[in-house]
Amino acid sequence: MTTTDGEHKVLSALHGGGHKVTPQRRAVVRVLARCHRHMTTAELHAAAAAERGDVGLVTVYRTLRLLTDLGLVCQLSADGRQPSYVLRRPEEHHHHLVCSGCGHVVDFTSSDVERLEDRLARETGYRIEGHIVEFTGQCPDCRAGR
Amino acid sequence: MTTTDGEHKVLSALHGGGHKVTPQRRAVVRVLARCHRHMTTAELHAAAAAERGDVGLVTVYRTLRLLTDLGLVCQLSADGRQPSYVLRRPEEHHHHLVCSGCGHVVDFTSSDVERLEDRLARETGYRIEGHIVEFTGQCPDCRAGR
DNA sequence: TTGAGTGCAAAGTGTTTGCATGATC
DNA sequence: GATCATGCAAACACTTTGCACTCAA
Numbered sequence: 001m002t003t004t005d006g007e008h009k010v011l012s013a014l015h016g017g018g019h020k021v022t023p024q025r026r027a028v029v030r031v032l033a034r035c036h037r038h039m040t041t042a043e044l045h046a047a048a049a050a051e052r053g054d055v056g057l058v059t060v061y062r063t064l065r066l067l068t069d070l071g072l073v074c075q076l077s078a079d080g081r082q083p084s085y086v087l088r089r090p091e092e093h094h095h096h097l098v099c100s101g102c103g104h105v106v107d108f109t110s111s112d113v114e115r116l117e118d119r120l121a122r123e124t125g126y127r128i129e130g131h132i133v134e135f136t137g138q139c140p141d142c143r144a145g146r
Numbered sequence: 147m148t149t150t151d152g153e154h155k156v157l158s159a160l161h162g163g164g165h166k167v168t169p170q171r172r173a174v175v176r177v178l179a180r181c182h183r184h185m186t187t188a189e190l191h192a193a194a195a196a197e198r199g200d201v202g203l204v205t206v207y208r209t210l211r212l213l214t215d216l217g218l219v220c221q222l223s224a225d226g227r228q229p230s231y232v233l234r235r236p237e238e239h240h241h242h243l244v245c246s247g248c249g250h251v252v253d254f255t256s257s258d259v260e261r262l263e264d265r266l267a268r269e270t271g272y273r274i275e276g277h278i279v280e281f282t283g284q285c286p287d288c289r290a291g292r
Numbered sequence: 293t294t295g296a297g298t299g300c301a302a303a304g305t306g307t308t309t310g311c312a313t314g315a316t317c
Numbered sequence: 318g319a320t321c322a323t324g325c326a327a328a329c330a331c332t333t334t335g336c337a338c339t340c341a342a
Contacts, residue, residue: 019321019322020315020316020317020320020321020322021316021317022315022316022321022322022323023315024322024323025322041306041307042306054323054324055323056323056324056325057307057324058307058308058309058323058324058325059322059323059324061306061307061308062308062322062323077223077278081305081306082305082306082307097266097270097272097274099272100275106266106270106272108266108270110262110265112258112259112261112262113258113262115258116256116258116259117281119256120243120252120254120281120283121283124243124252124285124286125285125286125289126243126245126252126281126283126284126285126286127283127284127289128243128281128282128283129246129282129283129284130281130282130283131279131280131281131282132223132278132279132280133277133278133279134277134278135263135266135272135274135276135277136274136275136276136277137266137267137272137273137274137275137276138272138273138275139270139271139272140270140271140272143271143273164296165296165297166295166296166297166340166341166342167341167342168296168297168298168340168341169340169341170297170298171297187331187332188331200298200299201298202298202299202300203299203332204298204299204300204332204333204334205297205298205299207331207332207333208297208298208333227307227330227331228330228331
């Protein structure tokens with residue numbers, strides 16, 4: 001039963017924030033930490049329940065909300081209907097490039113986005129509050145047919 | 147009963163595509179053409195029904211789906227939960243800056259996004275297929291307190 | 293005239309909430 | 318031991334679908 005860095009970091013943050021570290025939360029965090037794919041609530045529930053039978057779907061919803069509020073997890077709006085989630089790895093502000101095949105997520109930062117934001121503020125008079133910048137594509141593996 | 151350019155363009159496109167131009171569709175298109183705000187399905191339904199009593203919510207859903215498929219309307223994923231919609235005004239590929247106060251939408255194009263896309267493709271080996279780029283902020287009016 | 297379009301009601305999803313039980317700190 | 322977390326079931330919110338009727342072309 002190996003413990004990844006990311007997993008440990010999240011559990012510490014939970015504990016430090018006065019939140020209880022329960023087996024269910026461990027299971028969800030472990031799943032998130034182990035893969036670099038984005039997952040929907042339902043997928044996470046299935047994976048977490050495979051580790052520990054007693055992880056309810058409702059708990060997964062509540063855990064994801066908590067982790068998102070704490071800034072430990074990023075919510076991806078992209079793709080289609082349901083939001084999906086990935087562990088937040090870089091400390092600084094970043095964006096995501098998501099593989100439409102396997103769901104693998106690449107984090108990246110870009111001064112282009114900040115520059116664009118400045119330009120928009122200047123030209124429109126808006127005070128920019130936030131943005132969604134997400135790219136989708138096929139990763140090298142999926143392009144090669146696995 | 148004034149008819150805006152946008153309204154006319156959309157109705158022509160509908161007709162040209164072999165779709166019927168019904169009073170209900172007219173009402174939805176008119177509402178969309180008259181304002182530069184993004185609106186949810188429910189908001190559009192309320193506004194369209196105010197013009198003509200007999201516009202059902204289901205028809206609004208179906209009309210928005212059709213218009214989106216035809217590329218006449220843009221679906222905004224941003225904000226919170228439900229998607230919202232705006233008439234597609236520029237012909238070319240563009241992005242949106244949305245006011246979090248009044249919902250006004252500014253269309254813009256940016257070579258920064260294309261540049262970023264190229265860089266990502268080069269550095270990650272991904273074949274980029276699409277992106278979501280949406281900014282939110284407060285428009286000058288809303289900043290001034292209306 | 294005729295098939296696309298509409299409205300209604302019902303069914304489908306995905307998510308949240310109320311409440312009693314259970315486990316962490 | 319007190320409190321926060323969990324699970325279940327029920328409630329919710331949004332969207333889609335089945336079906337008979339209507340109307341634009």
